Amino acid sequence: MHKVMSAMALAGLGLAVVLTCPHAAWSYAAFQRLPHVSDGAPYCAGCHSSVDAAYQAELPEAGSQAQVYTTKHYKALEEGTGAYKPIEPEQRKTLLEQAKKIDQNASVKLEASAQTVAPGGTVTVTVTTKSGIGPVVGVMLVDEARRYQARPIQGTGWFIANSPQIVGTDGKPQSQWLDRRVNKQQTNLNYVLVYDVASDPSKDMYATSKVTYLLKAPAAPGEYPLTAAFLYGTAEANELKSSKYEDPPGGGSAPSGRIHFSNTLKVRVQ
Numbered sequence: 001m002h003k004v005m006s007a008m009a010l011a012g013l014g015l016a017v018v019l020t021c022p023h024a025a026w027s028y029a030a031f032q033r034l035p036h037v038s039d040g041a042p043y044c045a046g047c048h049s050s051v052d053a054a055y056q057a058e059l060p061e062a063g064s065q066a067q068v069y070t071t072k073h074y075k076a077l078e079e080g081t082g083a084y085k086p087i088e089p090e091q092r093k094t095l096l097e098q099a100k101k102i103d104q105n106a107s108v109k110l111e112a113s114a115q116t117v118a119p120g121g122t123v124t125v126t127v128t129t130k131s132g133i134g135p136v137v138g139v140m141l142v143d144e145a146r147r148y149q150a151r152p153i154q155g156t157g158w159f160i161a162n163s164p165q166i167v168g169t170d171g172k173p174q175s176q177w178l179d180r181r182v183n184k185q186q187t188n189l190n191y192v193l194v195y196d197v198a199s200d201p202s203k204d205m206y207a208t209s210k211v212t213y214l215l216k217a218p219a220a221p222g223e224y225p226l227t228a229a230f231l232y233g234t235a236e237a238n239e240l241k242s243s244k245y246e247d248p249p250g251g252g253s254a255p256s257g258r259i260h261f262s263n264t265l266k267v268r269v270q
């Protein structure tokens with residue numbers, strides 16, 4: 001376990017070096033600025049905090065708990081440790097209150113048009129999210145609710161038959177994410193970035209989004225799990241106000257991002 005932890009710390013250090021390099025105009029904290037427009041799996045969001053210890057239950061108990069937002073983020077804010085060392089207690093208190101409201105109001109739900117489908121038949125699945133401070137939130141369609149082992153849904157034999165349909169908080173379809181994809185023939189991604197997300201906890205306003213995927217079922221009969229991963233932030237989206245990039249409080253490797261899994265649907269192929 002010690003070995004695992006130091007490997008993780010090392011990986012984190014590598015990222016931190018990249019993130020604090022003044023020539024890097026972007027960081028992970030502003031995902032919309034990254035050139036990554038492809039399929040995704042939640043393991044990549046190493047800095048984010050998990051909403052539940054069960055997501056990484058294969059780790060030793062302490063390691064699993066260390067990833068949970070109450071420990072990884074809230075406790076660091078309360079005690080002024082890690083990324084939050086340089087931040088004044090007053091600001092930490094405000095950040096904590098804000099993060100709690102964003103988290104308490106956060107939800108992600110997965111629904112399918114059918115529980116049973118013929119091999120190679122189609123089914124529509126819809127992911128509905130609420131909360132996330134913005135300016136974007138991420139949605140991934142994966143098999144299981146496992147932080148380090150979930151796979152893009154294609155991995156178990158599903159085929160994403162169409163471009164995901166993305167509806168933002170304003171209720172309108174949006175195309176910013178898929179417009180950035182170079183290969184216009186293959187925009188059937190399992191990962192989606194929803195733009196123009198802005199929650200305002202001081203007004204009790206929480207952004208919503210909806211992502212719909214058309215799936216073609218695997219050829220082999222069986223029961224297949226489907227889960228949505230919801231990736232969101234809890235710290236002020238300064239960029240929306242100042243229209244230029246600002247690091248989140250605690251910097252680009254702060255634990256203020258979240259990995260939140262939806263319910264898992266078991267779709268029967270027969």
Ligand code: HEC
Pocket residue numbers: 015016019028029030031036040043044045046047048133134135136137138231232233234235236237248251252253254255256257258
């Ligand atoms: C180096 C640390 C780090 C890594 C690695 C990382 N993130 Fe983040 N991420 C952050 C931080 C910090 C935030 C800001 C959270 C906030 O608003 O408080 C964030 C926020 C986000 C957001 C919400 C956007 C926002 O502005 O609030 C999305 C979506 C996201 N990350 C996706 C990903 C994905 C996908 C990956 C893997 C490819 C990833 N992140 C990897 C640190 C990281």
